[in-house]
């Protein structure tokens with residue numbers, strides 16, 4: 001196997017070296033640097049470069065923990081290639097524990113690949129994209145649901161692109177939502193620039209959810225195995241998976257009335273056609289609206305804040321064919337879904353205490 005290459009930014013990490021450093025992407029009002037924490041683990045041997053990014057939305061923390069663990073876990077002597085870890089991409093949002101870049105509420109995940117002469121978000125995006133992302137061969141961008149909601153552990157990927165599809169499958173999640181991604185998202189911009197990238201959606205904002213974090217670490221290892229970065233590791237194919245196509249039947253079920261939401265589904269995210277997902281009652285408990293599943297499916301996302309307005313999204317349901325539903329039913333009986341156990345509105349990840 002060929003010897004590795006140096007990874008260059010404004011410095012250089014030679015092959016066989018791991019380096020933790022901060023990289024300036026902007027300035028504060030006081031003129032102090034805004035710096036992203038970066039770890040480069042440059043393998044002794046040459047091979048693909050894989051980036052992992054977290055907190056592009058500043059309050060989405062599960063991925064931050066994944067990055068911390070990844071940066072500690074691997075040694076350059078093991079790697080045939082390079083792991084590029086950007087622990088926190090949206091540093092101002094992270095400081096404020098907000099999704100967007102504060103003050104002007106710019107969404108960093110609609111600002112890629114960015115532009116050196118544009119607004120704050122685009123400049124930051126541009127620095128990160130030009131310096132780190134473009135040199136990579138594959139990318140994994142970690143997200144969670146928006147606050148007050150939670151999401152099942154899944155991958156979002158443009159599976160029409162064969163290399164993206166290979167990456168998405170190698171990550172080994174059970175559910176892949178297929179689609180190109182929003183314009184300006186890191187995933188879409190990196191993929192368009194020839195760096196196949198997927199988004200991993202896991203759980204909720206403002207939390208560390210250990211079961212999901214463990215799964216994601218296994219997923220990264222599986223990707224590194226698939227692309228030869230860890231030649232001795234094995235790819236972890238899941239027992240079943242469901243690729244949800246944009247043309248598939250899926251729905252955000254929305255409230256038609258204002259009121260108090262009582263989630264009735266669970267403890268597992270498989271619901272049968274006609275099953276009650278939740279009820280909405282008025283404050284005097286005179287009226288109750290039942291929200292039932294319009295088809296058999298998997299609850300991919302659910303509301304956690306128990307108040308609803310007309311038009312408010314309650315849950316995201318994707319349809320399952322009978323064979324997959326049966327398979328999931330068996331997995332549930334075998335305890336495979338215990339990591340997603342839910343109790344009313346709480347989608348519990350194993351040992352997580354809410």
Ligand SMILES: [Zn+2]
Pocket residue numbers: 056057060143144
């Ligand atoms: Zn996000």
